[in-house]
Amino acid sequence: MAARRTVDNPTRVGYGALLRTPGAWTFLAPAFAARLPYAMLSLGIVLLVLDTHGSYGTAGLVAAVSAVAQALIGPQTGRLADRYGQSAVLLPSVVVHAVSVGALIALAVGHAPVWTLFLAAAPAGASVPQIGAMVRARWVSRLSDSPATLNTAFAFESVTDEFTFVIGPVLAGAIATTLNPSAGLIAEAVLTVAGGLAFAAQRSTAPARHPGTAGVKRASALASPGVRLLAVSFLGVGTVFGAMQVSITAFTRSAGQEGMSGIVYGVFAGGSMLAGVLYGLIAWRNSARQRMLGCYALLVLGCSTLWAMPNLTALAVAGLFCGLAIAPTLITGYTLVESLVADGAKTEAFTWLTGAIGLGLAAGSTVAGVLIDGHGASGGFLVPVVGSGLGLVALLTLRRLLVPPSTPSRTVARGGTVGAGQASVLTPAALD
Incomplete structure (x- = not known):
């Protein structure tokens, strides 16, 4: 049999077709409410601790502890969700988080x-519900026979993530500055509990549990070298998020416009959201690995100008261009990682990437806070270019690890926005 077989008369899979997937809205709506706090927690902690203890370094360090805990424990909760079901993990998580x-x-x-x-x-960070990974696992479960639609789903999820990063910081910043810093975190906890419980209740759309075989130890998704490489690259993306949050807060405060921090950060996230929407509508001809390298290089380029911006307007524009590379990088990374692990480890794999972002966020906010205390707000903007630059070096050096393991064949879509009816059957080598 030939290595490749293409069905004629392709049709594009758009967002409208994706959202008409039966049962999709039953988990998408509560998932949005439950994942919105993810974008509020770090900034909420920074604003609260800065108000009560008066140090950017201390505020960044407390936020970092939360993010590190999330990065280390999140993948374990993802693994438990694969094994015992999402609801069994979510219910205790939201209670611990609120307390x-x-x-x-x-x-x-x-x-x-x-x-x-x-x-x-x-424990506040460790108990953050891994809603983004769980939603992606639900898409994989429902669309495993339609790779083109699945890739569009990944694009939609990254756009949703970025939308929450547009709304979340603005909401947290507005509540904290209008009412008091505590109110921002109170709102975060309320949304986590309400959204998490509503999402957990949607059991009919949850992926099947994979309890494993007695006496057989299940390998972690992190056993895949490709997953480890993608986690390192997402660590670099996380440093961008963490450093931007702390540095923008410091920059707006030094400019006497502290209330603008959420808006400026929202512009950065808005650029990512716009790029994600457009990315999901393009029928890509080059491989996902090539796209990952290209998008990541553009991210490094965008980050390289932030430290030199003289005022808030210039910073917002630079942040917008930097953000344009974020969502395409994340979409491509999630697409790649899904091809690197077997069924029964999908949620865990997605959570390792999400956790890597959290760990990078912790490192970025901590280092940026120290640099800001010692050298001013502009010093914090050096962290994104260094963090993303190291991630790019790792990708370029070890890019061969992103080729999926050898299997008889794998059904994929050309580009990622092509209809399910015209999928191609490729050998693993053809994926590159």
Whole structure:
């Protein structure tokens, strides 16, 4: 049999067709409410601790502890979700999260020692529901026979992620500055509980559990070298998110316009969202690996100008162009990782990437906070270009690891926005 077979008369798979997937809206609506707090937590912590303890370094460090805990524990909850089901993991997670955030607020407002803030921030981050990974796993479960539609779903999810990063920081910043810094985190906890419980209730669309075989140890998704490489590259993307949040906050404060921090960050995320929408509508002809390298190189280029911006307007424009490379990079990364792991490890694999972003966010916010305390707001903007630059070096050096493992054949779509009826059957070598 020939290595490739293409069915004629292709049709494009757009977002409208995707959203008409039976049952899609039953989990998409609550998922949006549940993932919105993900974009509010870090900035909410920064604003609260900055108000109560007066140091960017301390604020960034507390946010970093939360992000590190999320990065380390998130993949484990993803693995448990693959094994025992999403609802079984979500229900205790949202309870722990609400209690931990409440404790963090009480300690910060009470001017408790910094080390006690770490004790509350760690479980707050560890218990963040991994909604984005769980939604992607639901798409994989429902669209496994339509790779073209699945790739469009990944684009839609990245756009949704970016939309939450447009709305989340603006919402957290507005609530914190209009009411008080505590209110931003209170809103985050309420949305987490309400959205998480509503999402958990949608059991009919959840992927099948993979409890495993007695006496057989299941390999972690991280055992794949390609997954590890993508996690490293997403770590670089995370440094961009973390450093931007802290640096923009410092830049707007130094300019006497602190209330603009959420808006400027929203412009950055808005550029990513726009690029993600357009990316999902293009029938790409080159391989996902090539697109990953190209998008990541553009990200490094966009980050390279941030430190030199003289005012808020210039910073917003530079942030917009930087953001244009974010969503395409993430979409392509999630597309690649899905091809690198077997069924039963999808949620865990997606969560490793999400966790890597959180770990990078922690490192980025911490280093940026230290640089800002010592050298001013512009110093914090050096972190995104260094972090993303190291990620690009790793991708270029080890790009061969992104080729899926050898299997008899794999059905994929040409480009990613082509209809399910015209999928191609490719050997693994043809994917590159």
